[in-house]
Amino acid sequence: MQYKACVFGNPVEQSKSPFIHETFAKQCDVDFEYVKQSPEIKDFLNSASEFLSAAQVVGANITVPFKEQAFSFVDELSLQAKRAGAVNTFIKKDGKVIGENTDGIGLVQDLRRNGVILKDARVLLIGAGGAAKGALPALIDADVGAVQIYNRTENRAKDLVEYAESYCAEKLSLYDGVSKYDLIINATTLSLSAKLPALPDSIYANSPVCYDMVYLNKPTVFMTHAESLGCLCIDGLGMLVGQAAESFYYWFDKRPDVEPVLRLLRSAL
Template sequence: MKQPSYLACVFGNPIAQSKSPIIHGLFAKQFNIDLEYQKILAGADDFDAAADTFFSNAATIGANVTMPFKHDALAWVDDLSVQAKRAGAVNTIIRTPTGFIGDNSDGVGLVNDLVSHNVVLQGAHVLLIGAGGAAKGALPALIDAGIAHVYLYNRSAVKAKQLADHVNAYSEAMVSIYETSNQTFDVVINATSLSLDNALPDLPDTIFSNKPAVYDMVYQGQQEMHNTAFLKHAKQLGCDIVIDGLGMLVEQAAYSFYLWFDKRPNSQEVLHYLRESG
């Protein structure tokens, strides 16, 4: 069997549900690039061994990293991009002649998707729910997009404070902890996985009182953009702009593809395909 010109993969656990092979396959087709993209299920404590094995093939150009390995990848790579340092998490690994660089395309993917839906970020007050890898990836890009301030909420107040302190070291106190139901927001982003369990964050409905644009990084089904529990709830409370995470998935993949091949794919074409294919 002919060896492909390039190999890439996504590491995760679980990983069977990943659409990354479809997305990157469509990107590669746009440029006639011979790319084989795999899904790799790594054991909970086996990321380093899985990465060592995968990158032992000289054709391997890079990898994506999803839950729960974004911190493992941070420690595995040889060097970090500015985005990865600020995020404190790695979701993209790039092979270079001198070693492996860790980057983070989550925030770029989120911001690009928000912008494609005409959500105004310049001067916005944002509520970000969650303090895990997804939230860490999102924060630097939101700050770079010109938001006025981010309010952070997490069930673990300690984790929220740690993340706020980490990001503020790079961003002049642009992040603080959500503390009162009297605050209003222009954009509300759910960076937790609660919607996968049909659950809602433990927050008052007043977070929607300003009719903010509402974003859920989870997607369930592909043809509608408001079918997670969080988005349905926001819609019922009068929010008109409700967006699921499928576009972010495509946009962050597009940025990873650019980091590997120095080519910018047509992400909207691929997103349209995914929506239509259900």
């Protein structure tokens, strides 16, 4: 039987998920079709139900703006999805739809792939939306030392700190303007509009590794600025491939090699 999955998003035309998953399938010798669906927000739940009802479907990926709806749609939630408050992967198993979140795992794997030491690291997480919420559980699981949250709207940062308190314990706090960092993660989409987070250059004083979840065909403005201040910078392309690989593993119990896929995507940017 040919297996099938899709990515739900709106817009979704630019998604690289079909290429990534079809390349994984070739690596792992799986007969697999991966498509895109872009329903209107009000139609997402019906579209998801219809798609998942087909016998050959193993699951789906979910991107903006459907992750919160996906959270309430599933029969069961994984621990990561519960802690993130959002779902980016549907997994069909034993007649149920399980909600998973692989974003944070993809981030942590990419950081480690780039040689970043996470144990006891002091982290500044910029942003308090879905991307930040997805990253936080995996960072805590990676045994970072502390995470501070900065958001342009401080109340949203406070909400995230409160939401995550149950599993972050004493490691999580608001940005204080004085701490030094080993790792700064830009979990906003500001780089897509060539804007910098409204933070002082003092955050780069310790020459932290700087990670931008956005990826472009050139270094983002956040990366360029941080590099000018002596920081090592990484973009989010590896996170994209890593979170997809984790989804593929949940569907087929086969772990694909991300390196050749990442090289192909990088050369095509």
